[in-house]
Amino acid sequence: MKNDSISTVGNVSLKGALGVRLDAMIANHVAATDVDYITAPFMEKTETRRWWQTEFWGKWMHSAVPYMEYMGNRERGTGNGSGKRGTGNGALAASVARGVERMLSSQEPCGYIGNYPDELRCGEGWDVWGMKYTMMGLMHYYDYSTRQESAGTAIPGAPSAAAALDACRRLCDYLIAELGPNGRRGIALWQTGNWCGMASSSVLEPVVWLFRRTGEAKYLDFASYIVEGLTVPEEGPRLVDLALNGISVADRNGYGNKAESDNAYVMKHNRWKAYEMMSCYQGMIEYAEAKKEQLKNENEGLSQVACRMSQGKGLDDLLNAAIMTAEDIAKEEVNLAGGCATSEAWFHGASKQHIQYTRLQETCVTTTWMRLCEKLLDITGNPIWADRLEQTFYNAYLGAMKSDGAEFAGYTPLNGSRWHGQHHCFMHTDCCTANGPRGFLAFLRKFFIADGDTATLNFYASALAHAELADGRTVAFDIYSLYPRANKARLVCHTEGDFTLRLRIPSTCTAATVTLNGTAIDGARPGEYFAIKRTWALGDIVEAEFTMPVIAHVVGNHAAFTRGPVLLARDSRFADGDLSEPFHPRSFTEGQNCDELFSSIRPPSDDIWMCFTATLPLGSHDANPDGALPSSATFCDYASAGNTWRRTDYYRTFFPIELGPTDK
Ligand SMILES: [Zn+2]
Incomplete structure (x- = not known):
């Protein structure tokens, strides 16, 4: 044994x-x-x-x-x-x-x-x-x-x-x-x-x-x-x-x-x-x-x-x-x-x-x-x-x-x-x-595992991945993907023959499309495996695209944002305002799709993996005409935030939402 x-x-x-x-x-x-x-x-x-x-x-x-x-x-x-x-x-x-x-x-x-x-x-x-x-x-x-x-x-x-x-x-x-x-x-x-x-x-x-x-x-x-x-x-x-x-x-x-x-x-x-x-x-x-x-x-x-x-x-x-x-x-x-x-x-x-x-x-x-x-x-x-x-x-x-x-x-x-x-x-x-x-x-x-005659891709990243089927055959795919910075993955098949490929469709996306050699295949659903069973040829191309909007999360009158699996953070390195600034009352609700407020941008330095600019209802004193206007703020992925390991670099993921008289 x-x-x-x-x-x-x-x-x-x-x-x-x-x-x-x-x-x-x-x-x-x-x-x-x-x-x-x-x-x-x-x-x-x-x-x-x-x-x-x-x-x-x-x-x-x-x-x-x-x-x-x-x-x-x-x-x-x-x-x-x-x-x-x-x-x-x-x-x-x-x-x-x-x-x-x-x-x-x-x-x-x-x-x-x-x-x-x-x-x-x-x-x-x-x-x-x-x-x-x-x-x-x-x-x-x-x-x-x-x-x-x-x-x-x-x-x-x-x-x-x-x-x-x-x-x-x-x-x-x-x-x-x-x-x-x-x-x-x-x-x-x-x-x-x-x-x-x-x-x-x-x-x-x-x-x-x-x-x-x-x-x-x-x-x-x-x-x-x-x-x-x-x-x-x-x-x-x-x-x-x-x-x-x-x-x-x-x-x-x-x-x-x-x-x-x-x-x-x-x-x-x-x-x-x-x-x-x-x-x-x-x-x-x-x-x-x-x-x-x-x-x-x-x-x-x-x-x-x-x-x-x-x-x-x-x-x-x-x-x-x-x-x-x-x-x-x-x-x-x-x-x-x-x-x-x-x-x-x-x-x-x-x-x-x-x-x-x-x-x-x-x-x-x-x-x-x-x-x-x-x-x-x-x-x-x-x-x-x-x-x-x-x-x-x-x-x-x-x-x-x-x-x-x-x-x-x-x-x-x-x-x-x-x-x-x-x-x-x-x-x-x-x-x-x-x-x-x-x-x-x-x-x-x-990352890439096999069971019986099925190979399963659980994660997405640029990689060369092999797995061994029960009958001893090795299946291989060359994967190109900037996920989760980007929402796509492209797999090129390196193995001929009959077997099933399963893709994990992340539960953090709202929809997914999968194509095989350019033709869409229906049925990919978030939170499930999507199986493609066929006789594979060398060079077959599978492409997956995930709809991953920025989502607001509200806990105890504070808001945070995720995109796909990634938590977003503001970082003092962006020098774009006080990170403790609140949002205007009732700015966000749990699960709100905030995709229109955020845009992915090129990170300003190599030590930041993902970067977004967001237009948000930031600041107190919204009676002030300037304060009433949306402000812009820069976000990065949580893992990149503060990764200089310097005490002077401060990051924040949860931001207070101001309360009104009837709010608790
Ligand atoms: Zn420990």
Whole structure:
């Protein structure tokens, strides 16, 4: 039972503006990471404060391995249908191998890999969390080196795939012995670490991965034990019953746990920590899938009803709880930038997005939400999850990435300035910069996918995209698109034969037209997939055009504007007036089409991706003849706003609407 999809990236080579940004991020961030620096804590073992220095290496591996494949695909001009995988960038491959070598050398005879002294291990703080990322890193290496070894391209002297998997096994065995059922530490895993045990319990995801790679039942049993901790104890996270009862993520404190607060930050016993909660649901989905596969194998020959009777119902509850929670997050928490959480906690943020909340949309939350959307697209096939991934990608995600890709902001406000991330645990990195590159992967992995005899294009950008059909054929399209700056995409077919191409029609457009070799095909509807089934010829051209008007959004007497998936912002760099100027009373209503007020213009500088000029009812004192006239203002995409990372550059997305005497 093997599944190496976690460590692969799909076969897409991005070009254009996105391709430039991705290449820069890989070069200046992923490949530039000093592996000795991030593995030093494992060798030095100096931790006394129960911090999280041990998450950085695993997070880095989680992106380094797939980006090696991405670069390998690019170097070869992308896939040739031979099934061979690229060897990736040599320097990065050497760093990866060196890091694994150092990690393996740091493993203690008991199996532990980490930097806590024995008396502090497996308890308060981030020790189990660190083990989670170490296991993830080791399994990324296992998948990668397995592919390299079978292709005969392994680096001479690099640790073997078997050695990495063995180290991961021994680490997990250590964790089971310490915190598993009847473990040496005498407490349950969910009782360790922060936030009702959600931080520690998110180790569930790599425990399921380990089961998939080893097939050893004890790891699936351990996963079952973790799921029990996440769902059963009254004081625990209770990820199933609260979700199935429709309790919104921000309202889940209490119900047996001790809700605490410390001014503006989330405390240990609370259930509202966004990143950790979503990570646990991600693990629960992986667990339910693995367990269902196992039941299916065991029950082969039994009727469907009999299968369902044997635990299937409980697994459906896990999946439904994850889906319902994600739908709740999308409705209650996600803002127009596709970001969420204040101070890393749920707070019914969607209805409060016009108000200034502190530490908004942590990049860890952004990337974890993107990973969850990716997973939900997998298990539901519903394109709404691609829409949500896209919204977050073009706004909160790209907005958090520094222009040169070298680092990620920790938090990005909807109104404010952007700034460097933090320095965590006395190190020159932080959780968000370490997590940042993982977000782009969610976009790349779902860009162009195949299932059976159908290839699906989920996103639009200039790219050369390949996907492999079930019968082994590779289909390829060369795509030209400035989307979402422009509203068109043109695909040229590079594959002959019978297959179906599906295009995701974004839910943020109001209409779409699709043509094949210049002839319109009816039936494309926003929010759905549009399928073209035919015998394709080389050079067939599909063109899609989306109607994407600028739309007003009104929240709490403030207005903001989107165009397609992109949130618009004013930026002080345009020097065109006070950004806090209000709109005249009742200027805008929710959902209003404002297309006639906005015109797309050429950006004034290369660091701004999209630019619009708008004629708007701006300013107070509308009795003043000058003030009563519409004013013009310049807008750019949210991700470009404030991207100089200078405090003097201020941007704003929500603008006050003046009230009249009967308004509330
Ligand atoms: Zn973070």
